[in-house]
Amino acid sequence: MIKLLQQKRVPSSILGLALDGGRLEGVVLRRTNGSLQVLKNFSISLTLNPLTGDPELAGREIRNHLDQSGIRERRCVVGVPLSWALTLQTKIPDLPEADAAGFLEIEAERGFPYGLDTLSVCHSRCRSASGEQYATQVAIPRNHLWQLEKVLRSAQLKPVSFTLGISALQRAGKESLQDALTLAxxxxxxxxxxxxxxxxxxxxxLDGAIETEGVQKRLYADLLAREIRVTLGQLPVEFRAAVRKVRVFGRGEFVQRFASDIRPRVESMGIQVELVKGYSA
Structure with missing residues (x-):
């Protein structure tokens, strides 16, 4: 999971929030005997943009919605939109481990369009079967996170961490189920x-993949299949060959239709499609 800012203490219960366009989705979780129990979940439409609106007013709107939903938990983890992020892929040369962090910092200074003092930067490293290493660096403007934190504190919430929402859906690392391409x-x-x-x-x-006509939504399967092919084509050969599944996360009938529409297009690449209906923490 790619975490941008976090605190060390892990609470026994917590509020999970995810910003998605003009919607705020949330769930209250409690950890019991090593597992997570869902206490409440909700999805609300926001009239004020937390990124550009007045923090006090935007926070008050969120607080009102939480009160109406009976949400009393103050500590929260927050999934921020991937559209906020800048990304940079880098091959790590054969270096002593102690020098890798310095190398990635230099690459970030060169590759990102803004100074590192204005960005919150983290990275995730991949290792191929042959031992080659690559890093995906992710940067989000600190002002975005500071603004969002002001809004949340105005809503009487205590942010514990900020992360990319999609990285919470498909975790990387030794605990990951398998190599996969995830669509949220x-x-x-x-x-x-x-x-x-x-x-x-x-x-x-990926912008432009969803078209809204009134209350109806449509996902362009051809466009997304093309973007999947392009994305995989940009990966090193060993990684590309290891990705044998596309996992689709989403809710609603139009997501189910999309999974059915894209399945033959993706399976022609030798890759299976899985519509995820549940999530194991």
């Missing part, structure tokens, strides 16, 4: 993540 279907966009080699190999926010 949001309100107006689709997020894509490739998990391979024990890390995150690619991250993309």
């Amino acid at each position: 279907i949001g309100e107006n966009s689709v997020d894509l993540q490739v998990t391979c080699g024990g890390g995150v190999g690619a991250l993309r926010a």
Whole structure:
């Protein structure tokens, strides 16, 4: 999981929030005997943009919605939109481990369009079967996170961590189930993540994949199949060959239709499609 800011203490119960366009989705979780229990979940429409609106007013709107939903938990973990992120892929040369962090910092200074003092940067590393290492670096403007934190504190919440929502859906590392390409279907966009080699190999926010006509939504299967092919084609050969599954996360009938529409297009690449209906923490 790619975490941008976090505190060390892990509470026994917590509120999970995810920003998705003009919607705020949430769930209250309690950890019991090593497992997580869902106490409440909700999805609300926001009239004020937490990123650009007045923090006090935006926070008050969120607080009102939480009160109406009976949410009393104050500590929260927050999934931020992938559209906020800048990404950079880097091959790590054969270096002593102690020098790798310095190398990645230099690459970030060169590759990102803004100074590192204005960004919150983290990275995920992938290792191929032949031993080659690659890193995906992710940067989010600190002002975005500071603004969001002000809004949440105005809503009487205590942020514990900020992370990319899609990275919470498909975890990387030794505990990951397998290498996969994940599609997270949001309100107006689709997020894509490739998990391979024990890390995150690619991250993309795909605009224009969802069309809304009145209350009806349509996902363009041809466009997404093309983006999947392009994304996999940009990966090193060993990682590309290891990705044999596309996992689709989302809710609603239109997501189910999309999974059916894209299945033959993806299976022609030798890759299976799985519509995820549950999530094991």
